[in-house]
Amino acid sequence: KHAMAKSRYEYVRNFECEDRLLPSTWLVVRLDGQGFTRFTEQHHFTKPNDIRALHLMNRAAKVVMESMVEIVLAYGQSDEYSFVFLKTARAYDRRASKLATLLVSKFTAAYVFYWSEFFPDTPLKRLPSFDARVVVYPSDRIMRDYLCWRQADCHINNMYNTCFWTLVNTGGLTPKDAEKRLNGTLSKDKHELLFGEFGVNYNSEQEIFKKGSVVVREKAPIDVIDKGGHSSTRFKSIVQICHCDIIGDAFWRERPEILG
Ligand code: ATP
Ligand code: ATP
Numbered sequence: 001k002h003a004m005a006k007s008r009y010e011y012v013r014n015f016e017c018e019d020r021l022l023p024s025t026w027l028v029v030r031l032d033g034q035g036f037t038r039f040t041e042q043h044h045f046t047k048p049n050d051i052r053a054l055h056l057m058n059r060a061a062k063v064v065m066e067s068m069v070e071i072v073l074a075y076g077q078s079d080e081y082s083f084v085f086l087k088t089a090r091a092y093d094r095r096a097s098k099l100a101t102l103l104v105s106k107f108t109a110a111y112v113f114y115w116s117e118f119f120p121d122t123p124l125k126r127l128p129s130f131d132a133r134v135v136v137y138p139s140d141r142i143m144r145d146y147l148c149w150r151q152a153d154c155h156i157n158n159m160y161n162t163c164f165w166t167l168v169n170t171g172g173l174t175p176k177d178a179e180k181r182l183n184g185t186l187s188k189d190k191h192e193l194l195f196g197e198f199g200v201n202y203n204s205e206q207e208i209f210k211k212g213s214v215v216v217r218e219k220a221p222i223d224v225i226d227k228g229g230h231s232s233t234r235f236k237s238i239v240q241i242c243h244c245d246i247i248g249d250a251f252w253r254e255r256p257e258i259l260g
């Protein structure tokens, strides 16, 4: 590259704000689909959960994780995804706007790139877009509570939406009446409503709907054969998706490398 010549206009750089995030803290970037209530209608998503759309979100998240090695964990549900960077992450000098914009543009590009693989019969009618924010969490406990918050949100919304769409689609209620019917109901009431009136056992719903998607890196063994014909096992880090509980301690105990 040429050495950049200084010009008398260079001083405008001083107007840029410093946005380097606090060192030694967890960084979380959360993306959320913009106007997806409308977007999902325009593209005839199955309600309440279109499995193709969830798999497409997961595919895009995988692209992001594979391109940024300092992301240790990601969690997705509905039209949102959270990416957790290691406390020691140094990518882009921890500059908030660089991290958020690169991440959201990679994710969006992948979402569009892979759309037809998951929706072969549904052409894109408009460009999907996502917003992004970065939040700094100063302790392991608070970062874990952040993830608990998102997974609890997934559970609460899914339970409500499952009841709502069962009342509308199977029960024949109008959306207004279904909403009225659910007003003030507790979790226990929703279980009873689904089972008692529709024979639906909420607990047997798919895990991906109830728990969302957790993306982690796992060491997979691969057999390598050297030139002399000797075989040995090496470990390669691969990105894996599961639909497990991340609120309790078990997940964290089984993966001590995440918290370090
Ligand atoms: P960074 O990620 O730091 O931005 P970069 O490789 O994108 O790295 P830039 O300083 O942004 O570096 O430079 C953009 C590069 O893309 C230059 O090499 C430039 O010549 C090339 N480029 C951009 N637009 C065009 C174009 N329309 N035709 C040919 N080359 C282009
Ligand atoms: P905003 O731009 O403020 O985020 P929004 O319309 O995207 O507005 P959200 O609160 O993000 O609002 O809600 C996401 C919407 O997308 C909900 O209506 C949800 O039901 C729908 N949605 C997201 N993923 C799916 C899916 N896989 N299947 C069916 N519907 C989905």
Ligand code: MG
Binding pocket: none
């Ligand atoms: Mg440039």
Ligand code: MG
Binding pocket: 032
């Ligand atoms: Mg929103």
Ligand code: MG
Binding pocket: 032, 033, 034, 035, 036, 037, 079
């Ligand atoms: Mg949204």
Ligand code: MG
Binding pocket: 032, 033, 078, 079, 080
């Ligand atoms: Mg959302």
Ligand code: MG
Binding pocket: none
């Ligand atoms: Mg560039």
